[in-house]
Amino acid sequence: MASSGHNGDNHGAGSFPADPMHQFEIKRLIDIDIGGLDISFTNSSLFMFIAVAIISLTTIFSVRKNSIVPNRLQSIVEMSYEFVADMVRQNVGSQGKNYFPFIFTIFMFVLFLNMLGMIPYGFTVTSHIAVTFAMAMLIFIGVTIIGFLKHGLGFFGFFVPKGVPIFMLPLLVIIEVISYFTRPISLSVRLFANMMAGHTMLKVFSGFVILMGFLGGWLPLAVMVAFTGLEILIAFLQAYVFAILTCIYLNDALHMH
């Protein structure tokens, strides 16, 4: 975000107590520079590491002592496994079993990044288009490769809708191609925009709490509590939508309509 230097200029935001864009600023924690390539360890990378560490540690330690009647940690992991397995089974079918680990990884990673952002002083990694677009592009390219491996050049038939009059076909093929190539954009912008808009809104309302003082500030505070609950719901929902759209794209590549 290019907003860090905008504090004092003529946006009128200078008098507002909380700069809503400040929370998205990326700070370098450890400077690493290899041949002009800036790969510094930032707070973004730190939170990605935390998410991966939490996911791996809970999944590894919870199933170390398996019991038929699961304890709490084991049952959380089993529930999340079942949840994603159901999602893959319903949307991709039996062939989707091979791709379950990937979908599970995507879902848990996005979910934990979103949830870590909800912790005060946390950093929301998914509120940066660079991160979400990289993930969406990875999914898009991977799914396209799967489609071509599965169907060969017949995968181009995906862009030709069935049962339409022949004179409509050129137009529809163009529309299908465009809609296929906007998939990574819509997938990434959906996650990024939801996360950024939600956190900006929370910050703006926290500014209202300060502005309205001790007497009037309780009303925006109550609204903020409600919005925080909504944001936690959204954080889960966006991870779910991200994973389910990956399933749908995968299903398109495997079964072609």
Next chain:
Amino acid sequence: MEPEAAKLIGAGIACIALAGAGIGIGTIFGNYLAGALRNPSAAQSQFPNLLLGFALAEATGLFGLVVALILLFVL
């Protein structure tokens, strides 16, 4: 017109997209509720589709918000 003023007006206009998102979310939840009251036994199986539709409708509104934020902070 000053470019700064045009930018602010454009950002405001871009936020009209949120009206469409509001209509969409209202339609989805309203129709889900109507369908669920008619056939409560089928309601649970359609809940994931409800969430998916909600997220898709909300996202289109947020695209407009992103345009507004780009106008304000990036351009």
